[in-house]
Each structure stands twice: as C-alpha cells, then as structure tokens.
Amino acid sequence: MDVTFDGQRLRAGREAREQFYDSRGYGRPRGGELELAPVEAAHLLFRGDIDSVRDQRESQNRLGFESLLASTAVSEVSFFVYKDLRDRGFYLSPARGSGDDTDRPSAQQPTGDADSEGAPGEFVVYPRGQGPWDDTVAYRVRAVSEREDVPARELRTLVERADSEGATAVLAVVDEESEVTYLELAAQGIEGATDHTLPSVQGTLLSDRVLVADPPAVLYERAFYGQQLDPEGQVQLSLVEAAYLADTGTLEVDESQEGDPVDRLRDRGRAVEGARFDRRLQVYSALRKAGVVPKTGFKFGADFRTYAEVTSVEELGHSELLVRVLPAEHVFAPRDLALDVRLAHGVRKRMVFALAGEGLSWLVAERLTP
Amino acid sequence: MDVTFDGQRLRAGREAREQFYDSRGYGRPRGGELELAPVEAAHLLFRGDIDSVRDQRESQNRLGFESLLASTAVSEVSFFVYKDLRDRGFYLSPARGSGDDTDRPSAQQPTGDADSEGAPGEFVVYPRGQGPWDDTVAYRVRAVSEREDVPARELRTLVERADSEGATAVLAVVDEESEVTYLELAAQGIEGATDHTLPSVQGTLLSDRVLVADPPAVLYERAFYGQQLDPEGQVQLSLVEAAYLADTGTLEVDESQEGDPVDRLRDRGRAVEGARFDRRLQVYSALRKAGVVPKTGFKFGADFRTYAEVTSVEELGHSELLVRVLPAEHVFAPRDLALDVRLAHGVRKRMVFALAGEGLSWLVAERLTP
Numbered sequence: 001m002d003v004t005f006d007g008q009r010l011r012a013g014r015e016a017r018e019q020f021y022d023s024r025g026y027g028r029p030r031g032g033e034l035e036l037a038p039v040e041a042a043h044l045l046f047r048g049d050i051d052s053v054r055d056q057r058e059s060q061n062r063l064g065f066e067s068l069l070a071s072t073a074v075s076e077v078s079f080f081v082y083k084d085l086r087d088r089g090f091y092l093s094p095a096r097g098s099g100d101d102t103d104r105p106s107a108q109q110p111t112g113d114a115d116s117e118g119a120p121g122e123f124v125v126y127p128r129g130q131g132p133w134d135d136t137v138a139y140r141v142r143a144v145s146e147r148e149d150v151p152a153r154e155l156r157t158l159v160e161r162a163d164s165e166g167a168t169a170v171l172a173v174v175d176e177e178s179e180v181t182y183l184e185l186a187a188q189g190i191e192g193a194t195d196h197t198l199p200s201v202q203g204t205l206l207s208d209r210v211l212v213a214d215p216p217a218v219l220y221e222r223a224f225y226g227q228q229l230d231p232e233g234q235v236q237l238s239l240v241e242a243a244y245l246a247d248t249g250t251l252e253v254d255e256s257q258e259g260d261p262v263d264r265l266r267d268r269g270r271a272v273e274g275a276r277f278d279r280r281l282q283v284y285s286a287l288r289k290a291g292v293v294p295k296t297g298f299k300f301g302a303d304f305r306t307y308a309e310v311t312s313v314e315e316l317g318h319s320e321l322l323v324r325v326l327p328a329e330h331v332f333a334p335r336d337l338a339l340d341v342r343l344a345h346g347v348r349k350r351m352v353f354a355l356a357g358e359g360l361s362w363l364v365a366e367r368l369t370p
Numbered sequence: 371m372d373v374t375f376d377g378q379r380l381r382a383g384r385e386a387r388e389q390f391y392d393s394r395g396y397g398r399p400r401g402g403e404l405e406l407a408p409v410e411a412a413h414l415l416f417r418g419d420i421d422s423v424r425d426q427r428e429s430q431n432r433l434g435f436e437s438l439l440a441s442t443a444v445s446e447v448s449f450f451v452y453k454d455l456r457d458r459g460f461y462l463s464p465a466r467g468s469g470d471d472t473d474r475p476s477a478q479q480p481t482g483d484a485d486s487e488g489a490p491g492e493f494v495v496y497p498r499g500q501g502p503w504d505d506t507v508a509y510r511v512r513a514v515s516e517r518e519d520v521p522a523r524e525l526r527t528l529v530e531r532a533d534s535e536g537a538t539a540v541l542a543v544v545d546e547e548s549e550v551t552y553l554e555l556a557a558q559g560i561e562g563a564t565d566h567t568l569p570s571v572q573g574t575l576l577s578d579r580v581l582v583a584d585p586p587a588v589l590y591e592r593a594f595y596g597q598q599l600d601p602e603g604q605v606q607l608s609l610v611e612a613a614y615l616a617d618t619g620t621l622e623v624d625e626s627q628e629g630d631p632v633d634r635l636r637d638r639g640r641a642v643e644g645a646r647f648d649r650r651l652q653v654y655s656a657l658r659k660a661g662v663v664p665k666t667g668f669k670f671g672a673d674f675r676t677y678a679e680v681t682s683v684e685e686l687g688h689s690e691l692l693v694r695v696l697p698a699e700h701v702f703a704p705r706d707l708a709l710d711v712r713l714a715h716g717v718r719k720r721m722v723f724a725l726a727g728e729g730l731s732w733l734v735a736e737r738l739t740p
Contacts, residue, residue: 066583066604069576076576076606145578146668147609147642175668176579176608177597206439206446208515209546213436227547234436236446238546239517272517298516298545301709339671343713 003041003053005063007073010036010053020044025091025131037094038074039082046083078121081143081172084180085123088370091131095122095140095161122158124167125370137167139370141182144334146175152330152355155363159187170368173334183341184368187361190321190352192292192308196223198250203242205253205264208272210242211235224293224310238296239269240277240284247285276325279356283325286360297322300343303354322349328357341365373411373423375433377443380406380423390414395461395501407464408444409452416453448491451513451542454550455493458740461501465492465510465531492528494537495740507537509740511552514704516545522700522725525733529557540738543704553711554738557731560691560722562662562678566593568620573612575623575634578642580612581605594663594680608666609639610647610654617655646695649726653695656730667692670713673724692719698727711735 003012012020012027017034020026026044027036036044044050045065052062069076078094085092125139126132140162144150155171162169169185201219203210212219212226215235219225225245226237237245243265245251253261269277280303287294287306294304305319322344330353344351345367353363373382382390382397387404390396396414397406406414414420415435422432439446448464455462495509496502510532514520525541532539539555571589573580582589582596585605589595595615596607607615613635615621623631639647650673657664657676664674675689692714700723714721715737723733 066574066581069581070574072577075578076581077578145642146666147578147639147647173668174578176610176666178579178599178606179597179669181669204436204440207442208445208447208517208544209548211436211439211446227549229548236548240546269517272515277517296516296546298543298705298708299549299551299712301705301712303705335668335671335673338668339709339713342669342671343709343716346713346716 001050003036003050005038005041005053005055005057005068005073007055007057008038010038010041012036020049021132025093025126025133028093028132038068038071039078039094042068042074042079043082043086046079075121075143076178077145077148077174078123078143080174080178081121081141081180082123084172085125085141085370089128090125090138090370092123092125092141093132095124124165125170137162137165139170140165140167141170141172143172143174146173146334149331149333150337152326152328152332152353152363155185155332156187156355156361159185159363163187168368170370171334171337171365173338181338182368182370183337184366186364188352188364190287190290190292190306190362192287192290192306194223194291194293194307194310198223198245200249201245201251203237203251203253205242205268206236207268209239210237210251210253210265212237221313222311224295224307224313224316239265240281243269243281244285244288275327279325279327279354282356282360283323283354286354287323292321294323295319297324300347300349301340302344302351305349318348320349321352322347323352323354325354325356328355328359328361330355337365341367371420373406373420375408375411375423375425375427375438375443377425377427378408380408380411382406390419391502395463395496395503398463398502408438408441409448409464412438412444412449413452413456416449445491445513446548447515447518447544448493448513450544450548451491451511451550452493454542455495455511455740459498460495460508460740462493462495462511463502465494494535495540507532507535509540510535510537511540511542513542513544513550516543516704519701519703520707522696522698522702522723522733525555525702526557526725526731529555529733533557538738540740541704541707541735543708551708552738552740553707554736556734558722558734560657560660560662560676560732562657562660562676564593564661564663564677564680568593568615570619571615571621573607573621573623575612575638576606577638579609580607580621580623580635582607591683592681594665594677594683594686609635610650613639613651614655614658645697649695649697649724652726652730653693653724656724657693662691664693665689667694670717670719671710672714672721675719688718690719691722692717693722693724695724695726698725698729698731700725707735711737 012034014032026040027034052064055061121143123141124137127138159169171183173181199216203212212235220235226235246262293307293310297305300322302322303325304323306321307319341351351365355361382404384402396410397404422434425431491513493511494507497508529539541553543551573582582605590605596605616632663677663680667675670692672692673695674693676691711721721735725731
C-alpha cells in the first residue's frame with residue numbers, strides 16, 4: 001500500500017480508505033482517497049498495518065515508525081495518548097482547527113495545519129462503537145507531557161470547546177513512563193443552601209485573626225463562622241471570615257481605632273499573603289453568597305473545604321468540595337494538578353480550582369477512566 | 371499576685387517562681403524572681419492562674435488575656451501552639467536567642483529580645499515529665515500561621531539547631547481554625563543498594579524522550595531505566611534518564627547530529643521546563659549515584675518516587691520515598707507542605723524535599739503527633 005508524506009499530512013488511496021477509515025476510523029476521506037494525520041500514520045506503523053511511508057520531500061525516502069516519531073511531524077506525547085485511547089476501544093481524530101496552535105508554550109509541538117490537525121495534542125474522541133462518520137463526540141482530549149506547564153486559560157478554552165459539542169473536556173497527561181492519566185475538567189457553578197440571619201458582632205483584631213469575646217450563639221453554632229476558643233466561650237475568626245463579615249456590615253472591629261475596619265482587616269491580611277489574601281476573600285465571599293460555607297482546607301492542602309448546607313455545627317455533614325484559589329493567569333504544572341485531584345479523591349471530595357481575576361470562574365477536576 | 375509587664379517581658383516575685391516555674395515549668399528564674407515571656411503569661415491568663423498583669427508603660431493599666439493577645443508582644447499563632455503543647459502534657463519555653471528574628475518575613479511577629487525570647491514563634495519542648503530545669507530537649511518547634519510562607523533556608527536552620535541539641539525539628543502550622551498540625555523535619559542522606567553494570571546503548575531523540583530500539587535486557591529489566599513500549603521490545607527513556615545515561619557514557623544519541631549529546635538532551639529538557647530540568651537532573655543523578663532508583667512520581671504529584679534496592683523489575687518492591695525537587699531558595703507555603711506530606715503518608719511513603727542549588731540538601735517531612 002502506497003502512503004505518501006509531504007511533511008505535514010499523509011495520503012493513501014481507495015484501498016486504505018476502505019481498510020482504515022470505513023472499518024476503523026483512521027483519517028479523513030478526501031475525494032475517494034484517504035488523508036491521515038501523522039499521529040494516525042504513526043499508530044498504523046506501530047501496529048504493522050502499514051510497513052512504511054514514502055517521504056515526498058527527501059528523494060522518496062521511506063519512513064518507519066521510529067523515524068516518523070523522531071520527526072517533528074508528530075509528538076510522542078500525542079502518540080501515547082492516541083495509542084492508549086485506541087487500546088481502550090475508542091476511535092478518535094486530531095481536533096479540527098481550534099486556532100490556538102500559535103500561542104502554545106512548547107517549541108516541540110508539530111506546527112501542523114490548523115484546518116486538518118487542530119490544536120497540537122488535541123483530539124476528539126467518539127463514543128465507543130462510533131467514529132468520525134457519526135456526529136457525537138464523547139471527549140475532547142488535550143494531551144500534554146508531565147513536564148509541560150498548562151495555562152489555566154487554555155484549560156478553560158478546552159472546556160468551552162467541549163461544552164459546545166456536548167463532550168467532556170479531558171486533560172491527558174503522559175508521564176515519564178509514558179503512562180497516561182486522564183483528568184476530567186468542567187466549568188461549574190457552585191450552589192449551596194445555607195441560610196441564616198446574624199446580629200451585629202464586636203471583635204478585637206489580633207495579629208492573625210479576630211477575637212469575638214462575647215459572640216451570639218448563632219455566629220458559630222448555626223452560621224459556622226470561626227472556631228470556639230473554649231466550649232461556649234470566645235470565638236476566633238480568621239481574617240478572611242472577619243473581612244467578609246465586616247464588609248457585609250455584621251462585624252465591628254475595634255471602634256476606637258481609625259480607618260475603615262474592612263481596610264484594616266485587608267491590610268492585615270495582605271501583610272502576610274499579599275494579593276493572595278484579596279483572591280481568597282473574593283472566593284470566600286462568592287462561596288458564602290452562593291449559600292456555601294467555606295472553612296479552611298489546610299489539612300487537605302487546599303484553601304477551603306466547603307459545606308453546601310449548614311443548619312448547625314452539631315449536625316455538620318461531610319464537606320463536599322476542596323477549593324484551591326488561584327489567579328486567573330495561573331499556569332498549572334500537571335504534577336500539582338494530579339496531586340490535588342488525587343488527594344481530593346482520597347478523601348471523597350471534589351477538587352475545584354477558583355480562578356480569580358476581574359471575574360471568578362470555577363474549574364472542577366476529577367480523575368477519569370475513559 | 372503582682373505581675374508586671376514592660377512591653378517585652380513580665381516579672382513576678384518569689385511566690386510566682388515557686389508556683390509557676392518550680393512546679394509547672396513556666397518562665398525563667400532571675401535572681402529569686404520569675405521572668406515570664408508574653409506567651410507564657412498569656413497562657414497563665416487564659417487558664418485563670420493569674421487575673422491580670424500590670425502594664426508599667428501605660429499608667430499602670432491592667433491587661434487581661436484578650437488585651438495581652440491583642441498587643442504586639444505575643445502572636446496568637448505562638449499562643450495556640452504553646453497552649454496545644456501544654457494541653458498535650460509538655461512543658462516548653464520560648465527558644466533562647468537564635469538570632470534569626472531580624473530577617474523574618476512577617477511584620478506581625480513580636481520583636482522581643484533575642485536573648486530571652488529567641489526566634490519569634492520558636493520553642494524548645496522538653497520530654498514529658500521534664501522541664502526547663504533539665505538539660506534535655508525533645509522538640510524544637512517553630513510555630514507559623516497557615517497563611518505565612520516559610521523559606522526552605524529557615525527550615526534547614528531549624529533542623530540544624532534541633533540536631534545540635536539532640537532534638538527533633540518540628541514545624542507547627544496553625545490553621546485558620548486554630549488547629550495545630552505538626553510536621554517533623556529532618557536532614558537526611560539518601561542511600562540505596564542498587565548495583566549493576568550497563569553496556570553502551572544507542573538511542574534516538576524524540577521530542578520529549580529517547581527511544582532505544584534495540585535495548586540490552588539489563589537496561590530495563592535489571593537497572594530499571596525507561597519503560598518498555600511493548601513487552602520485550604523498544605524501551606523509551608525520559609529525558610532526565612537519557613541525560614544521566616549520556617553523561618555517564620552509557621548512552622549514545624543520534625551520532626549523525628552535531629554537538630555534545632548531553633548538551634542536546636539538556637537543551638531539549640530546558641525547552642519545556644527551563645532551569646527545573648537542570649535541578650531534576652541534579653537530583654536524579656545524586657539519587658542514582660546513591661544506589662537509589664528514581665522513577666517518575668507523577669501519580670503522586672511528586673518529581674520522583676524511589677526504590678532503594680532494585681535487582682529486577684519483575685521483583686520490584688514498594689517505592690519508599692516521594693521526592694519533590696525545589697530550588698534551594700524555595701519558599702514553602704504551609705498548605706503545599708501539608709498536602710505533600712499528607713499524600714505521601716496516605717500511600718505509605720516518606721516525603722523528601724530535594725533542595726537543589728550549588729549543593730544539594732535533603733529535607734524529610736512527616737506528620738507528627740507529639
């Protein structure tokens with residue numbers, strides 16, 4: 001079988017179309033012939049379904065699996081993901097022209113043709129038993145190396161594209177042993193059902209928190225603000241809790257001192273954490289306003305753990321989410337993403353990244369076995 | 371009982387010395403009297419053992435627990451750790467003059483007197499049943515807030531000081547609910563017993579790894595380099611494995627191309643990871659030279675997991691360590707430290723931070739219940 005390679009894509013005749021596309025979902029028909037992406041040809045070479053391809057550029061040299069993989073046309077990171085999904089029984093195609101292939105951080109990605117190749121390392125995966133001749137997409141998968149950082153912005157774009165085609169967005173991370181870990185990503189609103197009314201409260205600002213010497217019972221026991229210093233006694237509020245309560249008019253702090261109490265609390269928060277404090281306050285406020293109770297997620301390495309419905313601390317259920325607060329321009333290291341998701345899974349919670357900038361967006365990440 | 375406060379330390383008479391120092395380890399004798407650190411006085415106030423202290427600076431005002439804690443003399447972070455260790459049955463004292471209290475990042479720490487107060491937030495904890503009148507120190511504890519970043523350098527200094535007095539170094543992190551998490555820190559050499567001899571190997575450089583088309587069996591099966599692409603077939607090496615093997619003269623890569631192969635591999639590694647690749651290679655090489663086999667720790671969110679003794683991949687045991695590679699000047703966020711330690715504990719491994727700079731130092735961190 002004659003398969004030719006022009007440096008970007010591969011072409012084969014009618015026989016290949018019947019054998020590879022019609023029955024197994026490789027490539028795309030072009031007239032009566034078949035066009036293959038380099039990653040698809042690499043897989044056919046790896047399986048031995050084709051022996052070699054003819055390189056039209058270099059005096060008709062023949063390329064085998066190893067030499068195609070060593071060329072810049074296909075990254076082995078994409079190949080491992082392609083192969084793994086094929087091994088799991090899926091048909092898949094390189095994604096069509098997403099147009100984001102110019103601003104990717106890695107210099108080693110194939111440049112490809114946006115129309116035929118799509119974003120480098122991005123695939124559309126069809127439901128099992130379906131293929132490129134159907135209209136349904138099960139997963140939109142982006143393949144990255146364990147070593148390659150991924151901007152949060154690109155993950156949000158991936159989710160948007162997946163949502164628009166009714167698919168699940170997936171980050172497929174190829175580790176240094178070429179094993180693939182799949183992380184499902186979703187944009188999701190947060191909603192809870194916690195509701196209460198608070199009387200006004202007086203507090204004293206300490207260095208790293210606020211002490212409420214004479215708290216109304218509802219503050220801690222029903223609304224779950226702060227922590228009791230001793231049973232039925234004083235309540236200490238974290239700075240982020242205090243800043244939110246001052247901002248909503250519930251908390252008054254050291255009225256003897258000058259300046260707006262919210263500013264004083266913010267300044268104290270920023271003194272240690274800088275802009276991270278503002279982001280945490282932004283996320284804390286959004287969660288509280290959504291009826292969710294955020295408490296520290298320190299024991300889980302997160303900013304917050306959250307309770308969707310608190311009616312009393314005595315009858316507190318299991319917290320559902322772990323929230324990590326990040327700036328909107330954050331760049332994820334796949335290792336850290338995997339760590340967060342793994343830990344959250346281990347404690348039966350969902351991992352949520354709160355991307356705080358001018359607005360706020362939520363990115364939920366979970367392990368996935370396709 | 372008359373206890374006076376000059377803004378930095380507190381003094382009380384002979385009666386206090388008998389009642390608080392001799393029988394319960396508070397303070398330090400000065401002549402026949404007792405000198406108390408603010409955190410010790412705060413604890414006595416909290417317990418009701420003293421009612422108030424007399425502030426010598428401000429027209430003999432009397433201070434109670436809340437007003438002492440709200441002053442700059444004592445941080446409530448130190449107080450919560452002091453109280454928690456007391457509740458656990460330990461006697462402890464603020465550390466004497468460690469001299470590092472001038473370059474700490476937080477502006478809210480009491481400045482204190484280096485001779486009497488030691489590093490702010492640093493305590494020496496005596497073995498249970500012992501106290502400041504004995505010579506033994508069980509733990510040297512540094513108290514920090516969940517929100518406060520801690521430079522790796524300061525943790526190394528803490529470990530050195532603890533080692534010099536035969537004590538265990540402990541970072542005590544106070545979370546926003548004022549709960550204390552204890553992390554034991556140790557500087558520790560890494561040693562393994564893996565031993566093998568490798569013949570020279572030929573590889574092809576792909577974009578993100580090296581393919582060895584015809585590997586000697588020992589490469590993967592005995593020395594556990596790389597991963598098999600298919601059983602008994604080609605082996606792919608990660609860039610860090612390949613750079614180490616090229617550096618030690620075992621691996622030859624694409625002899626047709628120009629330039630030193632180690633440089634080419636390093637350049638490829640740096641293209642994606644920058645200086646992080648050099649640090650990972652430095653740590654990988656040190657581990658291999660110590661007889662330990664490092665493999666990717668991706669699934670655990672770490673750089674490497676390690677095997678102390680590999681004789682064959684078929685009989686591979688449990689990996690013992692998770693290694694995270696960091697620059698020597700790294701600043702830890704307590705949340706991330708807690709996350710790493712918690713995950714390592716959950717998979718029955720030890721968490722090791724490799725601090726890579728001009729030299730290399732190891733910091734082992736584990737959960738501790740004092």
